[in-house]
Amino acid sequence: MSINQSGWKPAIGDTQAPAAATYTGNRALMLEEALIFEIGDTRTTGVDFSPSPLQGRGPGRGEVGASAGDENAPLPTLSPEGERANRLGGLERTASFGLPGLSEPETVRHYTRLSRQNYAIDLGLFPLGSCTMKHNPRLNEKVARMPGFADLHPLQTMDTVQGALGVIHELAHWLKTLTGMPAVAMSPKAGAHGELCGLLAIRSALEARGDARSVILVPESAHGTNPATAAFCGYGVENIPATAEGRVDLAALTARLGPDVAAVMITNPNTCGLFERDMKAISDVVHAAGALVYCDGANFNAIVGRVRPGDLGIDAMHINLHKTFSTPHGGGGPGSGPVVFSAALAPFAPLPFVEKTDAGYVLVEEETAGEHHAQNFGRMTAFHGQMGMFTRALAYIMSHGADGLRQVAEDAVLNANYILRSLDGVLDAPFGASGPCMHEALFADDGLAEGFSTLDIAKGLIDEGYHPMTVYFPLVVHGAMLVEPTETESKAALDQFIGALRSVAERAKAGDAALKSAPHFAPRRRLDETLAARKPVLVWKEPVVAEAAE
Amino acid sequence: MSRYFTEDHEWIDVDGEVGTVGITEYAQEQLGDIVFVEVPEEGKELAKGDDAAVVESVKAASDIYAPVSGTVLEGNSDLADEPALVNTSPEEDGWFFKLTLSDAEELEGLMDESAYQAFVSKL
Numbered sequence: 001m002s003i004n005q006s007g008w009k010p011a012i013g014d015t016q017a018p019a020a021a022t023y024t025g026n027r028a029l030m031l032e033e034a035l036i037f038e039i040g041d042t043r044t045t046g047v048d049f050s051p052s053p054l055q056g057r058g059p060g061r062g063e064v065g066a067s068a069g070d071e072n073a074p075l076p077t078l079s080p081e082g083e084r085a086n087r088l089g090g091l092e093r094t095a096s097f098g099l100p101g102l103s104e105p106e107t108v109r110h111y112t113r114l115s116r117q118n119y120a121i122d123l124g125l126f127p128l129g130s131c132t133m134k135h136n137p138r139l140n141e142k143v144a145r146m147p148g149f150a151d152l153h154p155l156q157t158m159d160t161v162q163g164a165l166g167v168i169h170e171l172a173h174w175l176k177t178l179t180g181m182p183a184v185a186m187s188p189k190a191g192a193h194g195e196l197c198g199l200l201a202i203r204s205a206l207e208a209r210g211d212a213r214s215v216i217l218v219p220e221s222a223h224g225t226n227p228a229t230a231a232f233c234g235y236g237v238e239n240i241p242a243t244a245e246g247r248v249d250l251a252a253l254t255a256r257l258g259p260d261v262a263a264v265m266i267t268n269p270n271t272c273g274l275f276e277r278d279m280k281a282i283s284d285v286v287h288a289a290g291a292l293v294y295c296d297g298a299n300f301n302a303i304v305g306r307v308r309p310g311d312l313g314i315d316a317m318h319i320n321l322h323k324t325f326s327t328p329h330g331g332g333g334p335g336s337g338p339v340v341f342s343a344a345l346a347p348f349a350p351l352p353f354v355e356k357t358d359a360g361y362v363l364v365e366e367e368t369a370g371e372h373h374a375q376n377f378g379r380m381t382a383f384h385g386q387m388g389m390f391t392r393a394l395a396y397i398m399s400h401g402a403d404g405l406r407q408v409a410e411d412a413v414l415n416a417n418y419i420l421r422s423l424d425g426v427l428d429a430p431f432g433a434s435g436p437c438m439h440e441a442l443f444a445d446d447g448l449a450e451g452f453s454t455l456d457i458a459k460g461l462i463d464e465g466y467h468p469m470t471v472y473f474p475l476v477v478h479g480a481m482l483v484e485p486t487e488t489e490s491k492a493a494l495d496q497f498i499g500a501l502r503s504v505a506e507r508a509k510a511g512d513a514a515l516k517s518a519p520h521f522a523p524r525r526r527l528d529e530t531l532a533a534r535k536p537v538l539v540w541k542e543p544v545v546a547e548a549a550e
Numbered sequence: 551m552s553r554y555f556t557e558d559h560e561w562i563d564v565d566g567e568v569g570t571v572g573i574t575e576y577a578q579e580q581l582g583d584i585v586f587v588e589v590p591e592e593g594k595e596l597a598k599g600d601d602a603a604v605v606e607s608v609k610a611a612s613d614i615y616a617p618v619s620g621t622v623l624e625g626n627s628d629l630a631d632e633p634a635l636v637n638t639s640p641e642e643d644g645w646f647f648k649l650t651l652s653d654a655e656e657l658e659g660l661m662d663e664s665a666y667q668a669f670v671s672k673l
Contacts, residue, residue: 472609529608533585534633 030523033113037540040102098542117523119467121329125489125497129440129470129482130223130271132301132323139399140326140392149391154383158363164387165361169354171394175319175338178405179297180310183346186353187385190335191298194318195229195265197339197350197380201316202263202292203233204348204377211290213262219248221272221474223296226265235262242476245434246272246442250281257289267296268312269303269438271474272431273416273482283313292316292344300324301486302413302439305406315342321386324408325393336389347375352384411487412439415494419483422498426505430477439486445479449511454479459526460504462519466497554617554657555666561641562617564657571617572645573605573636576670581607584636589625589647596620596649598656603646605636618656620649 025032086092102110119126126133144150152164172184185201188194199216206212216230219240227237238256241249248266264286268276276282283293295309295317301324303309309317321336322329329335341349351373352365362368363384369376400408413436420429420441428446431437445454458468458481470482483501485494507515517526551565559577563570578584586606596602596616603614603625625647629635635644651657661669 475610530583530585533583533606533608 029116031113031116032523033110033117035540036100036102036110037098037542039110040100040106098540124466125485125493126467127469127483127485127497128467129273129442129484130298130473131329131470132298132320132439132484132486133329134301134323134326134486135488136326136328136392137396137399140395143395144388144391146391149387152387154387158361162360165354165363167390167394168384168387169356169361171390171397172338172354174394174397175340178304178308179314179317179319179340180308181314181317181340182310182343183341183349184353185339185341185349185380186390187350187379187381187383188318188337188339189381189386190322190337191223191296191318191320192225192229192337193335193380194320194337194339195225195294195296196232197337198294198316198318198341198345199229199233199235199263199265200350200377201339201341201345201348202294204375205292205345206262208348208375213260213291215260216262217253217256217264219266219270221246221270221476222265222267223271223298226267226296230265240264242272246270246274246431246476247276247434248278248282250278250285253282254285257285257291259290261286261289261291263292263294263315265294265296267299268309269299269440271299271482272434272476273437273440273442274431274434275303275438279312279314287313298323299439302409302416304409305402306409309340310342315345316340321389321393326396327386327389327392334386334389336386336393338385347373348377349373351376351379408487409439412485413437415485415487415489416441416483418491418494419485419498419501422494423502423505426502426509427481440482440484442474442477443481443483444477445481448479448508452508452511452515454481456515456518457481457501457504457508459518460507460515461500463521464500464504466500553663554660555663555669556615556617556660557669558615560614560617561666562657562660564651564654567650567654568623568648569618569620569651570645570648571602571614573614573640574666574670575640576673578637578640578644581605581610581612581636583608584633587626587629587633587636587646589627589629590622592622592624594622596622598653605633614646616649617660618649618651619653620651623648623650 121133121135148163149167152161158165168186172186175184176182185197188197203212214236215238216227216233216235217238217240218226218230220242230237240253240256243249247270253264264282266276266279266282268279270276286293292315293313295312295314297309297317297319300309300317300319304324316339318337318339319325321327321338322333327336339349351369352363355362355364364373366379397405416439417436420432420437423429423441423443424432427443429442430444430446431442448454448456454471458471461468470480470484472480473482474480485497489497504515514520519525551563553561553563555561555574559574559580561572561574573581584605584607586604588604590596590602596619598616598619600616601613602616602622605612605614626635626645629644629646638644
């Protein structure tokens with residue numbers, strides 16, 4: 001026989017033996033990555049130059065350049081001083097100015113390693129309440145990458161971009177139809193930009209009737225951008241209290257209305273995850289007082305295809321294409337926040353917008369708005385908005401259809417309620433008795449062990465392999481945990497998340513000391529947020545090299 | 551010198567015409583670690599209830615209101631470098647600003663120490 005020359009004899013040793021620290025600090029595929037300034041050295045900085053205009057001159061270099069193949073053209077010459085000299089005429093830098101010095105492979109590895117420490121919707125359930133971190137369908141990406149869309153330039157002539165204008169027009173049609181509103185501004189670039197657009201239209205409408213007002217009312221549970229937008233528009237901001245069940249207090253709102261109130265900003269469904277049942281009554285009293293209704297449409301995902309905000313008396317509402325209509329969000333951005341308008345505000349909508357004529361699509365701008373849109377309040381952006389998001393959102397809408405979009409809302413609400421009820425008896429749900437939640441489930445920190453907080457639960461979820469839910473928002477609930485699963489999670493995915501959240505919550509209630517120091521398995525342990533805020537280190541500082549002892 | 555309290559958790563020590571304003575131990579405990587404080591500039595006129603200073607914790611920013619009307623004499627410059635003083639010594643070294651009272655009668659609407667403690671115990 002031949003002997004086992006390789007010596008390979010698989011044998012399982014003691015699999016429970018404790019691990020030794022590694023030389024590199026890496027733990028198998030969990031790679032410890034240094035700061036970019038600490039990698040490489042300044043002699044290896046890579047620079048990509050455009051093709052030289054001299055390229056292609058000289059014999060045998062005929063591929064590139066305008067003078068390709070001109071064998072009589074002189075070859076590029078080195079400087080007279082020779083090969084090592086530059087042509088900077090003495091202007092070259094003599095000291096480092098602190099750029100990282102990485103070669104291409106070092107750069108590629110650096111960012112690839114960092115990307116592996118990231119969490120993303122493509123990796124797992126992303127339960128950030130109020131953010132609607134839903135799956136970004138690959139069909140959207142395929143459509144957006146079609147050359148006819150991807151290679152557009154905003155200054156192309158109208159006759160060469162009829163298809164793109166058609167996309168904007170078609171998407172506008174869907175947004176108007178789904179909201180029951182007669183007009184839409186497509187150019188705002190994200191939610192808060194949309195809020196600004198809506199309030200500027202409201203301001204224009206009030207000023208046009210000679211009734212500029214000074215106050216915007218905002219519920220206590222509003223997104224922080226609502227009062228910020230109102231203040232940015234020059235309005236004073238006042239809070240509207242909520243009822244015990246977590247909805248706008250209609251009586252308190254009615255009592256506050258008066259000739260100084262310009263508008264009310266309401267999120268529906270609201271940030272407690274509840275549908276504002278009194279929305280029509282709210283709109284009616286607001287209109288009766290001569291004010292207008294702005295709706296923060298960030299939570300439209302819960303009602304798309306089921307409720308038309310126009311039927312509820314809304315005058316303006318932004319729609320986050322990067323939430324409800326599945327365009328990338330959170331690092332993958334950019335956002336896009338078209339604003340729909342009621343008939344009362346439509347004349348004041350900003351430019352530009354797309355109109356369909358017998359001769360094709362036209363872009364209505366300052367030069368062409370003429371008298372039929374003379375009251376427009378101006379322009380929000382230089383060009384037309386986030387075209388790349390329009391193609392993705394329209395791909396999403398058309399691939400789902402009206403019935404599919406309705407199911408989006410139904411499944412989003414079903415998933416959130418499944419989470420809410422599955423945690424009965426584990427986490428306190430302050431509005432659990434207010435009826436079914438909409439697209440997100442809200443919990444409070446009641447019942448945790450002494451010294452344990454919502455933050456500990458969030459950090460524990462990191463060890464369980466999840467991005468934490470939204471914490472400490474809305475402000476009206478102590479230690480708030482706002483969980484939004486979205487409609488694209490399967491029951492199996494929801495069950496695993498529920499199991500993880502239940503386990504972490506029970507540890508927080510039992511006072512498990514190990515939870516106080518979570519996360520244990522993340523690339524970094526719990527960070528000192530106070531020190532980071534008090535003494536932020538905003539630039540890299542070259543470590544001082546200790547001089548060698550004489 | 552006597553100390554008064556507001557329902558918004560400011561305290562004011564009054565010595566003659568000069569008041570020193572800060573936030574209470576209860577308030578700092580509720581806010582958590584303070585990371586930034588903005589105090590009013592000398593000479594600023596404040597009416598009772600005006601936004602006078604800003605205090606930021608890791609998570610939130612809160613306004614500090616003027617407990618009474620007056621003119622700011624000075625802000626506590628130590629807080630710029632060491633906002634943590636509000637946590638460690640809210641009712642002494644962590645004071646926010648001093649002002650000259652314009653209407654001492656406004657003090658009558660404020661609480662004394664025992665009334666404030668009773669107020670806090672019900673929160």
